[in-house]
Amino acid sequence: MSLTPLHAIFALMSLFTVGGAVGVVLNRNLIYAAMYLVLSLFGIAGLFILLEAPFLAAVQILVYVGAISVLITITVMVTRCVFCKEPPPRQLTLVAVMAALVMVTLGFVIMTRFGGLTPAADVPADSIEQLGVAFVNPQAYLVPFEVASILLLGALIGAIFIARDDLPRDEEAVGGDDHA
């Protein structure tokens, strides 16, 4: 097996992904941790491109690297303790051992199950178009696609209700209205 430029890119993207994730966990400064998260998410976008899934890569960049990381950064900035060093959480060893155990188990499963798989057939050139059609085809994924939008609507309304700090006081407490 000869090394190709693809291998180098894969190594770089993996380094971004894993290194960024490690940085998120190890950094006690929340802003730095958020920046490492952006790096990690960016690496995942790179992996998607290597897997010939350009649509997922674009979504990953737009939604995660773009929107969600901005959201996380803003949230971090409004917390009380941005730059102060928090003491490391208790039971860190236990958590680390558990995480290592999960990683070894999953790693074993993935290596044994996926190690010998033959690569799938070539990705068709119009894969994005096919994905779009699958989303609106009742025989394919129309129902989950539509339900996802209802999920977002419900979450939106709920989030506004929970987060709003000036709820209208137009409805007095329940009581004495049951003659209606």
Add this chain to the structure above:
Amino acid sequence: MLTESVPLMQAVVPVLPEMGLLLLLILVLMHGVFSPKESRRTVCVITGVGFFTLMVIHLSVGFNFVGDPDFSGSGLGDIVRVDAFAVMFRAMILLAAALTCLMSGESRAINRRVEFYVALIVAALGMCLMVAANDLILVYVALETASVSLYIMAGFQRDSKLSSEAGLKYYLFGAVTSAILLYGLSLIFGFTGETNFSRLGPALSALTANGSEGVFALVVALLLVLVGLGFKVAVVPFHFWTPDVYEGSPTPSVAFISTASKAASFGLLVRFFSIVWPAEMIPYWAGLLAALAAITMTLGNMLALVQKNIKRMLGYSSIAQAGYALIGVVALSDTELGAAAVAFYMAMYVLTNLAAFAVISAVEWNTGSVQIADYAGLSRRSFPLAIVMVVAMLSLGGVPPAAGFFGKFFLFSAAVDAGYTWLAIIGVVNAIIALFYYLTVIKVMFVGKAEDESRYTIRPRLAVVLWVTGVGILLMGTLASPWWRWAVEASQQLTVMLP
């Protein structure tokens, strides 16, 4: 490509309740925006009647079309599978939602805010799809739709620290476990390249054929999936959220979380375990679930014994009830009666817990208290409330003539049929232990004396809930056979493969 067009009916009938719920959602939102303040109070009745109408329509349509392969969901690419099992569970969910609406009118925490009913409708929609989902992608989307709305309902009382804590706790636990579930689902997809339940079974079966590696990989996926679903039904060791959420959330939210959410999750669990896992995997999951069921029942009942807060007590009781119902899933390894027993048990449990929470919300409305001690003298303060509570407690404890007796009877006999006699014995012992704290509530209501024994008022809407649940429990407990036959038929349709 959109080569073939699907006849409209075949695409619409399988998701009829979901479409109805969407219309109801729009109606409620419009009502909240456009109607004058005074008439906004009617929103709980409108939503409740809407849910009830949808249930009736769903049942009548369901009875006509069930078993007709044209209308069982194949029109939607077999992503949704509407069989008698799904019809039964959807009816439970819609009924629970309707009764929750009627109950919510009495809650100061909810104060008839439109947002509560929006969350309720979206949650019911997600649950209706959960019990009919036949595809991993729809399973996850439906589960999240239901969960996100339930987090909002749990934290709905914003001025209460307990409620906010409940919402946050439920959300954090839920987010972590659903990520783990998603990891399990993605492993299953990775092994097979399939997401459809009907095609997953054979594909996974082929995987187990090539040695212990394949089995080990599937066991890991199974464990990850169990974390997610175990959280939803509150199985030990994923139960930590239950008592706090039950105690802190507004009572109607708890009523809905403890009934509809549990029923929907068990519906999904049964479908998942009876279709997706190949027969070669049975020894692995059956033993594991049997152990979980035994631990869950015992721990739930032991911790319920010492509770002073009735909502917290019912929280631990609901953990124990999840343990009983899990026996039916274990029995599924050998007999399809297991699925029928779970379906019957869930129908009984939905009615029973709704009855209990209706009484709790009536007492809370009158006294503001949820302590068991404050139920003293309830039989003299409001005899109907006390009677319904007696029926509910007897049903939870499994005493005839309440429905809980047959619920437990069918579960335990399914376990014995499947060769899990030891599990049935643990279940019986647990049922006897549980009687102690259920009967304590009855004793306090009838024997206990309160200083102030003025009479309670019961609103007409709540009276409807009390009547429906009370009569329902007694009907299921005395005339159990038609319901049981329905459940058995439904369970037989579960494993039928579509052409």
